[in-house]
Amino acid sequence: MPTPKEELTVKRLENLIPALQGQRYEISDTHVKGMRVRVGDAAVESGDRRRKGKAAHISFVLLARFKLGASPTRRTLGTFPELSLTDARQKAVEWKALIRKGVDPADEIARVRRDEETARQNRRTLSEILDQYEREKLCNLRSGDATRRALDGKSGLLSTFLDREPSTITRAEIRAKVRSRAAESPISANRQLAYANAFFNWCLREEIVQENPARFIAKPSQEKSRDRYHSTDELREIWVATEKLGYPFGPWLRLVILLPMRRKELAAIPISEIELGDEDATESIWTLPAGRTKNASALKVPIPPLARSIILEAINDKGRPAKSPFVFSTTEKTPISGFAKAKRRLDSLIDRQRIESANEAAVDPVPMPHWTVHDLRTTFTTLACAKLNIDAGVADRILNHVASATTSKLTRTYNQFDLFERRREALYAWENFIRAEVIGPKSEKVVPIRQASA
Structure with a gap:
């Protein structure tokens, strides 16, 4: 008995009646040759009242010779309504196009799945x-x-x-x-x-992306170079507050004041980099390797007596893990971090000091203007040059900057040794200044370094 042909519609599919029990029937589509709908014997028993009793199992099939010389066979395109009538026709057309090229749609589906799996495995987050x-x-x-x-x-x-x-x-x-x-x-x-x-x-x-999505995005903020430096009165407030801060950030900040190196260079000092000397020694030498500096320039740093005593106290502090290789550490294996939190604690201590002083004087307290740890380096350069007559080039080398007048590799290498004694003299003068103007009474004599005549 020939298969009936119809111009299938969605409404027609929704109203198909089920086949007799144990049987099924097919209807050919007049739009795509070879495409049919196959109807099973199950009926809709619940759900949409309008479809109750209608065919529950309807599938789209394509009748074709899927391989050259093979007999016509049926393959399922999908089930209705999961696969719409429009999509079923489109899929049937694509399958027939593959068959004309000698490609079995099943082989093509398997290839696509393999490619998708390969892409999934190669996909990197x-x-x-x-x-x-x-x-x-x-x-x-x-x-x-x-x-x-x-x-x-x-x-x-x-x-x-x-x-x-x-x-x-x-x-x-x-x-x-x-x-x-x-x-x-x-x-x-x-x-x-x-x-x-x-x-x-x-x-x-690395050919991971085709374009840079961060390119052409403007900086959200305009940055200005900082020129903030502290007065001696502010330095005195900071020094007093650091004594209340405790290990490790208290001694670390006092060392930043005395040895104005970069924040992380001081925070991550291994004990092995310091020549502490014997018990009778009054000074030490810190050999800062190039690998730990911002400008990859190694430096031998003279450590005057007060700075040396702060380092020794830090090494022997009960809060420092005994087996840690670092002067400043709370975890044994790593140097200190959490600088922002420590700075907030320090600011809080300074604010408290100012409030107490203001209450004693019966005036309104004035907060200390905003400052950063880096400003302590600027403070050294400003005060050391202005009050102690320290040569700007020497101060620059203490900060481990490379001045524009000494940019050649030969001169930079030479200056690491040539300026050592002058840097030592300058750091001693700076430490004496801190002792007199910041730690001790102002009446103590501070002798500026006399500039050498040209």
Whole structure:
């Protein structure tokens, strides 16, 4: 008996009656040759009242010679209504096109599935790419750990994209994150944007992405070079507050005042870098290796008596893990961190001191103007040059800057040794100044260094 043909419609499919029990029937579609609907014997028993008693099992099939020379067979395209009539016709047309090319649709479906699985296995998330970036790039940078935290740490710029592929991240999404971060911390947003830009440029070179989504995003904040420095009265307030701060940040901050090196250079001093000498020694030498400096320039740092005593007290402090290789540590294996939290504690102590002093004088307290730990380096340069006549070039070398007049490799290498005695003399004069003007009574004599005649 020939299969009936109809111009199938959705309404017609919804109203098909089920086949006799144990049987099924087919209807050919007049739109696509070879496509049919196959109707089973099950009936709709619940749900849509209008379809109650209608055919429950309706599938689309294609009758064709799927392989060259084979007899015509039926293959299921899908079931209705999960597969719509329109999509079933489109699928049947695509299958027939493959057959004309000598391709079995089943083989093509298997190939597509294999390709999708391969793509899924090769798909790498941003988190995985960042791990590679750290192994190949960040591990070679002194600021590598901080850069990684700025990218995907708790407040990192890319922290919400970690499960996505880097190529799916858009410029609009990065811009929105930068603006959100800038509302909380403008300068931090600038830094995070710079780190993200460098990361995506690396991804470009590695052919991980086709474009850098952080490119062309403007810095959210305008930065100004800082020229804040402390008066001797402010230094005295800071020194007193550090004594109440305790180990490790109290002695660390006092050392930053006496030895105005960079914050992390002092915070991560291994004991092995310091020549402490014997019990009768009054000074020490700190050999700061190039690998731990911002400008990759090694330096021998003279340590005057007061600074040396602070280091010794820190090493012997009960709060320091006895087996730690670092002067300042609370975890034994790593140097101190958490500088922002320590600075807030210090500011709180200074505010409390000012309130107490204001109450005694029956006046309103005035908070100390905003300052950063880095400002202590500027304070050294300003006061040492202005009050102690320390040569600006010597002060620059104490800070481990490379002055513009000494940019050649030969001269820089020479100056590491040539200026040692002058730096030693300057740091002794600075320590005496701190003893007299900051720690002790102002009446103590401070002798400026006489400038050498030209």
